Amino acid sequence: MSRDPRNAITRRAAIIGGGLLAAAGALSSPALAKMPFAKAQAPGYFRRKLGDFEVTAVLDGDIDLELKLFSGDAAEMQRLSAQSYQPSPPRIHCNAFAVNTGEKLYLVDTGTGVLLGSSLGRVAENLVLAGINVDQIDAILLTHLHPDHFGGMTMEGRPVFKNAEIYVAEADAKFWLSAEVADKAPTDFKPFFEMAVAAIKPYAHRLKPLPAKGEIASGVSAIALPGHTVGHTGYLFASGKEQMLVWGDVVHNAALQFERPEWTFAADTDREQAAAARKRAFDMVATDKLLVAGMHLPYPGLGFVEKAGAQYRYHADFWSTKL
Numbered sequence: 469m470s471r472d473p474r475n476a477i478t479r480r481a482a483i484i485g486g487g488l489l490a491a492a493g494a495l496s497s498p499a500l501a502k503m504p505f506a507k508a509q510a511p512g513y514f515r516r517k518l519g520d521f522e523v524t525a526v527l528d529g530d531i532d533l534e535l536k537l538f539s540g541d542a543a544e545m546q547r548l549s550a551q552s553y554q555p556s557p558p559r560i561h562c563n564a565f566a567v568n569t570g571e572k573l574y575l576v577d578t579g580t581g582v583l584l585g586s587s588l589g590r591v592a593e594n595l596v597l598a599g600i601n602v603d604q605i606d607a608i609l610l611t612h613l614h615p616d617h618f619g620g621m622t623m624e625g626r627p628v629f630k631n632a633e634i635y636v637a638e639a640d641a642k643f644w645l646s647a648e649v650a651d652k653a654p655t656d657f658k659p660f661f662e663m664a665v666a667a668i669k670p671y672a673h674r675l676k677p678l679p680a681k682g683e684i685a686s687g688v689s690a691i692a693l694p695g696h697t698v699g700h701t702g703y704l705f706a707s708g709k710e711q712m713l714v715w716g717d718v719v720h721n722a723a724l725q726f727e728r729p730e731w732t733f734a735a736d737t738d739r740e741q742a743a744a745a746r747k748r749a750f751d752m753v754a755t756d757k758l759l760v761a762g763m764h765l766p767y768p769g770l771g772f773v774e775k776a777g778a779q780y781r782y783h784a785d786f787w788s789t790k791l
């Protein structure tokens with residue numbers, strides 16, 4: 469048992485104290501019992517063990533993502549969305565995942581920073597609330613170079629993670645950091661290239677290519693899942709008998725894409741390849757019963773996938789006191 473008796477005592481004192489206060493309020497002044505509304509969300513972090521590793525999911529925030537951005541039939545998408553009680557308009561979460569292997573502290577993706585509005589950008593704050601100092605991050609593993617994944621790395625030209633090395637697939641670096649590719653890109657897409665260059669710039673001397681065979685360290689390896697971007701990458705963490713695939717953007721909308729994995733998303737660079745990567749990832753995690761960590765799965769973005777005929781079902785992870 470890792471329970472700290474001091475916490476138990478504090479908790480008991482809080483419960484008893486709260487009870488006494490409420491009782492006093494009821495007796496003397498009913499107004500005392502009125503609790504002001506918090507009007508702000510609670511901190512967004514969730515912790516679990518993976519073998520000997522410790523995983524902390526941190527929430528960046530939420531953002532609208534209209535159904536029309538997906539390739540499915542409009543009425544069928546609407547039906548699946550309603551069936552899952554998705555908010556209307558549909559919103560998705562952005563998550564990042566810190567993994568402490570005992571040797572190194574990794575952060576997979578960094579959220580949006582200030583790039584995509586005030587409903588997002590909470591990764592650094594939630595890391596700190598979870599007891600993780602951003603200076604303690606040894607390496608950032610990027611799933612791909614889209615702004616909702618690299619945006620939290622850099623603030624006003626300065627690195628947020630001062631001691632971190634950056635791993636990113638060479639194919640993505642060659643694409644999103646290339647002035648030549650950016651020149652040929654449609655005008656609407658040009659800002660994405662500029663944002664990627666600005667985010668990576670302060671880390672230029674600490675940029676690491678992914679190893680050819682994928683192994684970054686013992687129990688930490690990269691798995692190519694191209695399609696959403698040319699170098700879109702998942703990261704597999706393995707400790708003891710447990711494994712977790714951090715699969716980046718294999719799923720953008722859980723209500724739609726587990727049921728219809730063939731439905732693609734407007735930001736996929738190669739839609740056909742993205743759908744193939746999704747089916748491959750689903751089969752892998754369903755067959756081997758791997759824990760999945762998804763950047764756009766409903767927060768905390770951790771769960772399991774069950775194969776159900778030609779479709780799949782998602783089961784959210786279970787919060788536990790056991791760490």
Ligand SMILES: [Zn+2]
Pocket residue numbers: 614616617717763764
């Ligand atoms: Zn994304």
